[in-house]
Amino acid sequence: MKIAGAGIQPVSSFHKIRLFVVIRVSVLHEAEGTTMIKELTNETEWLEGYPVMHELRTHLDQDAYLACLRTMREEGYTLLALYEQDEIAALAGIGILTNFYFGRHVFIYDLVTKSSMRSKGYGNELLAHVHRYAKESGCGIVALGSGLANLDAHRFYETKMGYEKTAYSFICRV
Incomplete structure (x- = not known):
């Protein structure tokens, strides 16, 4: 796998009520194959990434x-793409933050694998890249x-990627 990356800065975002999961960073094995991860x-x-992101964020037009x-991006968001051959298979939108309860950490705002390419290990591979990046960045x-309703994703995070549920996140529209 080839990896191309760039710096990541703090970012803010608002979401509906969410289940909050966390992983302590550990070294994961790199998948082999014809994939490449790079920052968009x-x-x-x-625009190349929009059709994949739209599968997750269906409320957004182009x-x-x-x-x-x-x-x-001005607030520090970084969008990573995992390519299979020349096609985007998965995206991760991330940022580095610091707070009292996690310290310096990477927060994943968006993670999606193209529906026609799921169950091929791309999400695992992209998350493993984020985990390595976090460790290299001192997180x-x-x-x-x-x-809350995304039970398939919860199962993936907990059983395949070692995440643990730690909290609920709440919002209040003002």
Whole structure:
């Protein structure tokens, strides 16, 4: 696997009520094959990622996706893509944060594998890359939020990736 990366800065985001899961960073084995992970850094690449992100964020049309992504990038959001051959198979949107309860950590805001490419290990491979990045960046934890109804994702995080449920996240619309 080839890996291309860049720095990650703090980012903020609002979500519906979510189940909060955390993993302490540990070294994971790199998958072999014809995949490459790289940061998407410009609008051409972001547009290439839109159909995959839209599977997760169905409420966003292409214009709203680009507008939001521009703002999020200014706030430190990084969008990583796992390619199989020349096709995006999975995306992860991440940022590095520091707070009292996790210390310095990577937060995963978005994680999605293209529906036609699921169950092939791409999510595992992309998360393993994020875990390595976190460790290399001095983070001891990778955290993420997942919708309460997304039981398949919860099972994946807990049984395949070693995450543990630690809290609920709440929002209040003002």
